[in-house]
Amino acid sequence: MLLLYSIISVVVLVILLCFIILLLEKILGFSGEVEVSVNSEKTFKAKRGLKLLPVLAENNIYLPAACGSKGNCGRCRLKVISGGGYPTALEKISLSEKDIKEGLRLACQVKIRENLILDIPKELLNARSFNAKLIEIKDLAYKIKGLRFKLEDGEKLNFEAGQYIQITKDLPRERAVRAYSISSSPNIKDEFTLDIQLVDGGLMSSYLHSLKLDTIISFCGSFGDMYVNSENKSDCFLLVAGGVGLAPMRSIISYLIENSSKSKIILFHGVRSKKNLYFENEYKKLQKDNSNFEYYPVLSEPALEDGWIGKTGLVTQALEEYLNEKNIISSSLQAYLCGPSKMMEVTTKLLLEKGIESSKIHSDPFSF
Ligand SMILES: Cc1cc2nc3c(=O)[nH]c(=O)nc-3n(C[C@H](O)[C@H](O)[C@H](O)COP(=O)(O)OP(=O)(O)OC[C@H]3O[C@@H](n4cnc5c(N)ncnc54)[C@H](O)[C@@H]3O)c2cc1C
Ligand code: FES
Incomplete structure (x- = not known):
């Protein structure tokens, strides 16, 4: 009997405690949800304890997030006007002191704890989520496949030449x-291609290399500051790509050629050996047919069987020789760099030494 009384007392006590907690949450505003306000235009509820980046995506706000929320690409930055708590150690590495003072944070690192007021650059609010069907697979080069997708439901993807998308997939580990x-080319809106290197x-x-035709993928986009559009006027576009960093340059070249640009287009493409080179024949033909297009493939370690008679060494060395020989540098030259971080670092240094303003050097590293 005593045991029954004890059990009943404990149960009553627990129910009473739960009731008091719920009452306090209601009175003091400690509910499981908080309010998130974006640019004073959009407000939504969000659960406490969740990371801000996926919560934004659930509410159709897609920020660039190239490192998959590891906190080291720095692309998911936004301004937290109030409610973000203190920056994490990772944020202190990725963001400068000035950024942090100005309230910049990494959405992938901010944990939702209280009401949030956010300021997100307007252009980022244009990104949307899409589904697309794989309609063509091509072997482009050693470990590089070309995948062509068609957007589902008659959707159109608006992007600038040089931009990127983000593919999301629940895979076994993450x-x-x-x-x-x-x-x-951005002139085609209902289809797009990706050049995917197998890492x-x-x-x-x-x-992505294992995908079969007709598979549907989910992605969001488009993102990126490294692009060419009708506002980028230049007498000369200098494009420097390392390996599969050719992908955004392919879009830029198509855009310029299709829009009958009179600008000079100079493409340097650095790869290890001939098997890593792709689109060589297409660009050789384009060079033949277009007096304003110059193409320089550069092999750093040509194999004996490659029989290579073109440029060799690092792509930056070949570019330096070219710049020393030809007088192409003008105040209107715009340079676009894409590939491994090291190549981009060395190329940027070279271009700055040659007198190209940093605002004319556009880059997107594939690694971070
Ligand atoms: C803006 C942007 C655009 C990009 N565009 C392209 C593109 O057009 N085509 C393309 O193929 N890739 C592109 N990438 C790289 C791509 O996003 C992935 O990082 C890459 O496909 C590796 O992802 P993963 O999941 O296969 O490897 P993970 O599982 O992320 O990594 C596995 C291992 O490989 C290492 N690793 C990751 N990436 C590389 C790399 N590139 N080279 C060598 N080692 C690596 C990692 O450090 C890790 O140890 C782009 C990246 C950025 C930031
Ligand atoms: S997703 Fe890369 S830092 Fe946030």
Whole structure:
């Protein structure tokens, strides 16, 4: 009997405590939900304890997030006007002191704890989510596949030449989000192509290389500041790509040629050996047919059987020799760089030394 009384007392006590907690939450505003306000235009509820980046995506606000929320690409930055708590150690590495003072934060690192007031650049609010069907697979080069997708439901993808999308897929080890540059022309809106390099042990690139025709993928976009559109007027576009960094350049070249640009277009493409080179024949033909297009493939380690008679060494060395020989540098020259971080670092240094203003050097590293 005593045991029954004890059990009943405990149960009553627990119910009473729960009731008091719920009452306090209601009175003091400690409910499981908070309010998130974006640019004083959009407000939505969000659960406490969740990370801000996926919550924004659930509310149709897609920020660039090229490192898959690891906190090291710095692309998911936004301004937290109030309610973000203190920056994490990772944010202190990715953001400068000045950024932090101005209230910049990484959405992938901000944990929702209280009401939030956010300021997100307007152009980022244009990104949307889409589904697309794989309609063509091509072997472009060693470990590089060209995948062509058609947008579902008659949707159109608006993007600028040089921009990228983010593919999301629940894979065995994680919910993977990775960035891929669009390699097709922005003049085609219902289809697009990606050039995907297989990274050994890479989650998303292995998944994309294993895709079968008719598979539907989900992605959001478009993103990126490295692009060419009708506002970028220049006498000369200098494009420097390393490996699969050719992808955004392919889009830029298509855009310029299709729009009958009179600008000079100079493409340097650095790869290890001939098997890593792609679109060589197409660009050789384009060079023949267009007096304003110059193409320089550069092999850093040509194999004996390559029989290579073109430029060799690092792409930056070949570019330096070219710049020393030809007088192409003018105040209107715009340079676009894409590839491994090291190549981009060295090329940027070279271009600055040659007197090109930093505002005319546009780049998007594939690694971070
Ligand atoms: C803006 C942007 C645009 C991009 N566009 C393209 C594109 O057009 N085509 C394309 O193929 N890739 C592109 N990438 C790279 C792509 O987003 C992925 O990082 C890449 O596919 C590897 O992802 P994963 O999931 O296969 O590898 P993960 O599972 O993320 O990595 C597996 C291992 O490989 C290492 N690793 C990751 N990336 C590379 C790399 N590139 N080279 C060598 N080792 C690596 C990692 O450090 C890790 O140890 C782009 C990246 C950015 C930021
Ligand atoms: S997603 Fe890369 S830093 Fe946030």
